[in-house]
Amino acid sequence: MNSNTILEGLNPPQREAVEFGDGALLILAGAGSGKTKTLTHRIAYLIATDKAKPWEILAATFTNKAAGEMRERLATILGQENTRGFMPWMGTFHSLAVRILRQYGENIEIPKNFVILDDSDRLGMVKTAMKEIGVTEKQYTPRSIMSMISNAKNDCLTPTEYAEIAQAPNQQVAADIFPRYERLRKNGKALDFDDLLLETVRLLKNVKEVRDELRAKLKYILIDEYQDTNKAQYQIVKLLLNDAKNICAVGDDWQSIYSWRGADFTNILNFERDFPGAKIIKLEQNYRSTEAILNAAHNVISKNLQRSDKKLWTDQKGGSPVRIVPAMTETHEAEILVQKIRSEVDLRVRKYDDFAVLYRTNAQSRVIEEVFLRYGVPYKIVGGTRFYDRAEIKDLLAYLKLIYQPFDSASFQRIVNVPKRGLGDTSVAKFVAWQNMSGMSVVDALLNVELCNDITPRARESFLKLGNDLSDIAKLIEQLSPDEVIEKIVNKFDYRDYLSDGTPQAESRLENVAEFIGVAKSYADLGLAGFLEEVALVSSADQSAESAVTLMTLHAAKGLEFPAVFMVGMESGIFPGAKAEFDPAAMEEERRLCYVGMTRAREDLVLTFAQSRFLYGARQYNLPSPFLGDVDENFVKDSILQNNFYSSSLSDSFRQSSDQRLDYPNKSGNDGFGGLATTNAEPRFVPDDLELEIGDKVKHQIFGTGTVIKIEKSIVTVDFGVGKLKKLNVSFAPLKKL
DNA sequence: CGGTTGCACTTTTTT
DNA sequence: AGTGCAACCG
Numbered sequence: 001m002n003s004n005t006i007l008e009g010l011n012p013p014q015r016e017a018v019e020f021g022d023g024a025l026l027i028l029a030g031a032g033s034g035k036t037k038t039l040t041h042r043i044a045y046l047i048a049t050d051k052a053k054p055w056e057i058l059a060a061t062f063t064n065k066a067a068g069e070m071r072e073r074l075a076t077i078l079g080q081e082n083t084r085g086f087m088p089w090m091g092t093f094h095s096l097a098v099r100i101l102r103q104y105g106e107n108i109e110i111p112k113n114f115v116i117l118d119d120s121d122r123l124g125m126v127k128t129a130m131k132e133i134g135v136t137e138k139q140y141t142p143r144s145i146m147s148m149i150s151n152a153k154n155d156c157l158t159p160t161e162y163a164e165i166a167q168a169p170n171q172q173v174a175a176d177i178f179p180r181y182e183r184l185r186k187n188g189k190a191l192d193f194d195d196l197l198l199e200t201v202r203l204l205k206n207v208k209e210v211r212d213e214l215r216a217k218l219k220y221i222l223i224d225e226y227q228d229t230n231k232a233q234y235q236i237v238k239l240l241l242n243d244a245k246n247i248c249a250v251g252d253d254w255q256s257i258y259s260w261r262g263a264d265f266t267n268i269l270n271f272e273r274d275f276p277g278a279k280i281i282k283l284e285q286n287y288r289s290t291e292a293i294l295n296a297a298h299n300v301i302s303k304n305l306q307r308s309d310k311k312l313w314t315d316q317k318g319g320s321p322v323r324i325v326p327a328m329t330e331t332h333e334a335e336i337l338v339q340k341i342r343s344e345v346d347l348r349v350r351k352y353d354d355f356a357v358l359y360r361t362n363a364q365s366r367v368i369e370e371v372f373l374r375y376g377v378p379y380k381i382v383g384g385t386r387f388y389d390r391a392e393i394k395d396l397l398a399y400l401k402l403i404y405q406p407f408d409s410a411s412f413q414r415i416v417n418v419p420k421r422g423l424g425d426t427s428v429a430k431f432v433a434w435q436n437m438s439g440m441s442v443v444d445a446l447l448n449v450e451l452c453n454d455i456t457p458r459a460r461e462s463f464l465k466l467g468n469d470l471s472d473i474a475k476l477i478e479q480l481s482p483d484e485v486i487e488k489i490v491n492k493f494d495y496r497d498y499l500s501d502g503t504p505q506a507e508s509r510l511e512n513v514a515e516f517i518g519v520a521k522s523y524a525d526l527g528l529a530g531f532l533e534e535v536a537l538v539s540s541a542d543q544s545a546e547s548a549v550t551l552m553t554l555h556a557a558k559g560l561e562f563p564a565v566f567m568v569g570m571e572s573g574i575f576p577g578a579k580a581e582f583d584p585a586a587m588e589e590e591r592r593l594c595y596v597g598m599t600r601a602r603e604d605l606v607l608t609f610a611q612s613r614f615l616y617g618a619r620q621y622n623l624p625s626p627f628l629g630d631v632d633e634n635f636v637k638d639s640i641l642q643n644n645f646y647s648s649s650l651s652d653s654f655r656q657s658s659d660q661r662l663d664y665p666n667k668s669g670n671d672g673f674g675g676l677a678t679t680n681a682e683p684r685f686v687p688d689d690l691e692l693e694i695g696d697k698v699k700h701q702i703f704g705t706g707t708v709i710k711i712e713k714s715i716v717t718v719d720f721g722v723g724k725l726k727k728l729n730v731s732f733a734p735l736k737k738l
Numbered sequence: 739c740g741g742t743t744g745c746a747c748t749t750t751t752t753t
Numbered sequence: 754a755g756t757g758c759a760a761c762c763g
Contacts (some may be wrong), residue, residue, distance in 0.1 A: 055757095063753080094753050119752090137758090261752065361750055383752080417740095424739045459739095537753065555751045577750055593751080616748065617754055657739050 003048040006041055006077060017281045020248075023049075024275035026226075026268070027250040030312040031297075031599035032288025032561065035250055039222060040070050042248065043088060046075040052219045055089035058240070060096060060233075064537065066559055067091045070224075083409045089218075093233045095537050097196040100203065100214070102529070107207045110191070110199060115401045116536035117185065117192040118155035120232045120394075121410040122146055129180035148174040149181060154193035154230045154262030156201060160337055187436060189407040197232035204239035215242040225559075225728075226251030226271075230262035245275060253308050257555060257593045269308060286312045286599075288561050290319020293605050297598035303589045303630055320604060322569075324628050327610045330364075334371035336608060337566055341377055341549060344564075352378055352547040356562040358554050358597050361576040363615075364568065365551050372549070388535055392499060392509045393516050397535065399489045402459050403474045404528055404654070406441035419498035419634065421466065422481035427459040443470050469493065482531040483520035490517075551647075554597045564602035567594075570621035572611040596629045607631075697738040 007015055014034055017027050018041045029035035043059060046052045067090040074087065088094065101110055115482055117125075126149070128144045148171065152162040159179040166175040185192065191199060204211045218240055223229065226249035229237075241247055249271060256265035272278050286294055291314055298312065327333035337357060344350040357368060357379075367379060374380045387393060395418055398411035405411075409432065417423045434452045435445035444454075446467025451459050473488050480488065490496060490513065499509045523531045532542040550562065554575075569575055576590035609624045696708045 092753065196753085257751075258753095260750080363749060420740085422739070426739080553751065575750095579750075589751095614754085 003045060006045050006048055010038070010041065011285055013281050013283050013285075014038045014041070017248075017283075018045050020279060020281070022244055022246050023247055024271075024278035025248045026271045026275075026278055026280045027248065027283060028268070028280065028308065028310065029250055029252055029283040030286060030310060031255060031596070032286040033283035033312070034285075034287055035252075035283065036066070036070060036073070036224075036559075038223060038283065039248075039250055040073045040077065042286055043070075043220075043222065044074055046220055047078065051245075052599060054088045056219040057222070058096070058218045058220070059088055059222045060093050060224065060237075061090065062092065062228055063559070066093055066224060067095075078302055086631065092537065093229070093236065094193060094196050095533070097236070098533050098537065100200050101191070101504040102195065102533075104203060104207070104210045105199065107210060108199065108203050110203075111189045111405075111407075113189070113405050114194070115188070115190045115405045115408045115411070115532065117188075117190045117410060118388075118394075118536065121190070122181075122192050124410060124413070125181050126177060126183045128184060129177045132180055133176055133529060135173055135177070140170060144170070145174050145177055149178050150192075150194050151262060152178065152672070153198050154190075154232055156198060156232055156235065184409070187407065188409040188411075189405050190410065194232070197230075197236065200397075201232055201235045201239065204236065211239060214240055218242070219244065220246045220248070222250070223250045224250050225255075227253050227256040227265040227268045228258045228263040230264060230528065232262075234264075234267055247275065254310075254592055255558065255596050257558065257589060257596055259589055281311060284310055286314045288602055289314065289599060290316045290603060292319040292321050293598060293603075296322040296605070297595050299632050300598065300627050300630045301595040304591050306585075314637060316615055320599075322631060323604075323606045324631070325606060325608045326624075327608055328612070330367045330569075330610050330613045331371060333568055333608050333610045334368045335375075336374045337368070338371060338377055340566075340606065341448055342375070350563060352549050354563040355566070356550040356552070356557065356560070356564070356600065357566045357568060358552060358557050359568050360554060360577060362553060364574075367614075368551060368568070378546060378548040380548045380553050382550060383556045385726070386623055387512070389517075390509075390512055392495075392512055395488055396489060396495070396513065396516060397532075399470075399493070400485060401532060402442065403470060403477060403485070403489075404532060406443035406470075406474070409435075409442055412442045416466070417495060419495065421462045423462050423466075425457055427463075431459075443467055443474065447471060449667075477528055481521070482526075482528050483517045483524065483526040485528060486517050486520055499521060513614075554593050557600050558596055561600050561602055563602045564604035564606075566598070566606045566608060567597050568608050568612070570607045570625040570628055571613065572614075572625055573620070573622045574613070575625055576627070591627065594625075606641070676708050682687045 007018060010018060011034075014037070017025065017038050020042075027035070027038060029038065039059070043057055047054055047059060059070065060069070061070065071087055071090055097571045098116070101114070102112060105114070106112060123142050123146055126146045127137070129143065130137065130142060144216075152159075152174075157165070159175070159182055160169075162178055163175040166172045204214070219242075221237060221240060223237060228251075237247065239613070249268070251265075251268045253265045253268045256263060256268075259265065267274075272280065289297070294312055294314055301307070325336055327336055339354050341350075341352070359365060359368075362383070368382070369379065388397070395415055398414040401408050401411040402415065413428065413432070416428050421596075431445070431449070431452065434454075435442060436446075438445055438451075440448065446463050449455065449463040449467065452460075453462070469492050473485065473492060476488065477485055496510060496513070499513065500506050510606060520531060523534055526534065554567070567575075573581075575583075575594070576587055580586035607628060609622075609628065612619050612621050694708055698706055698708060
């Protein structure tokens, strides 16, 4: 590949960044300014000009998805096979850390086959530790303690160091729990997400040979989303850099939205201090959004005081104005989306996958899903209750982890009585205490349970059987692929029988198990260790091929773009969240989040809010988000609404908005918000009096023709062929009997 | 020991 | 609304 070809199609600052030679380089890249492109081309350029071999380059990204995307683009540019061996080292800091620790961790007493704790494992350990010192969950929520411990770890503090600086009462409690949590974790030969980074720092700091080996190997280090790196990540970078200091960081402080997780965007503002003589290049031309969208987004972010100064500009003058649309209720809000999406899809102006719906919290997705399902709008959810969070998958994973790492007590406690084997809290507590004293692994302790007094003969028998079953499978893991191991587990423990409990959910659980085995199969080449790592670190890779609207949180949307974007729930207390109300720094972060959301849109941006919303079991009346008022009314369609935003009393606000509701759809005419918008929470489709039976052929507007395979009251399950099962409500779904 | 019932609380955001 | 947890009973 010719290095000049790599420079084609880059604007002057992008090109400068790509061609920049050795030393420290900071690229301040505004939203949509071709950040990934620049980074990828720079890597390609380094390779093409022979500055470095692929394996001498390390690129840290924020998500695995971003790494995958870069890998793909790089392969295209270089015209090489997208094979693992050829590619530079690309991945999240966490996955890079896992790799380093698996290879070199034994130098600092980290077992090669450590397991990675997920959130609920961590929470469980915090709860156990809280019980030990007699702190109730009423006094302090386990979650808040966990986040304090997590923050301490992200600041690279040991339990002792944290105890020294702990001031407030809650910090002192956390300081008391911290070492206990650590003990539990270490007993299980486990690392949590924060440890992955922290232990990597410790390894690189303390083991000179490893540090030197990696420094000699890695000639160029590139970091994406630099504004979202935390202290530990920053230290890893510093420790990996050799004397040439070939670091290239890309970031945008305006898009820093992870400070709650320890990210520190001031590192971007301090780059010059950290790397004296660093070159700074700004990318300010936006290639993504129209001028109207960019201006509106700029209005919002401008209210922040803590930010670098830059001005994004675009060639795409004009564009359709940003819309601010009021809704009566959360259901009505979703129906507005349906109306707009449907009409544009029907007119072939857009496809379903041109749309994204962004919300502040995952809980908001449910109503939207319900309404989309009702009206037959196909959608896919990114994130949310993830596949790997489902109970049946977590059970199987726990078995898998325990077999892989026989010390993994957290996993053991999850599955010890799943399926039921007559082992209750009392017996398990006794066993765990004894196992801890004995120093044996969980599995060894199970096999030697007869040495443990104080356990009833019946329970003892049960423990022994479990131990035998587990070690039977453990003997096979060398020869079997991950999916075969799971299959063995499922069979040995009659797990399918356990799931078939006669409840309506049983079927989907069994499907999930099948899917899990399928996923494992696709990772067969990674082996069990690789598979477990993938599962622990990868967010749900939802790759449904069919065209569908994307639903996700604002956080999950970072780095993505869509022709049309809806931001829903633009209400005070939702977005910005209630917790930001009296916290200026948090408010600035919410504002950045709003900016991130708005700048995902290429052509159309619609902001919606509801007069009332059902939340936490009660109907709430929220004021429109202050961010809506920040948008200059010149950039907004129907800006007349703005005058009503800050009505003094809630009832006032409600009444005025009711008037708007009557007014609005007509005024909008046929621009996509008519019709449905006048309906309230009630669905409009009149049930067709479909008399369906199992086996009937039906036709659905979106999904096509299918066969009814199950009927529960008004919910029918229809098989639309090749495994496309859909649950539909006959009362609402546009179904026709054939 | 295990299942059931009733109560309380939840909500940021994610590797 | 749904879930998770504690207390109670069979």
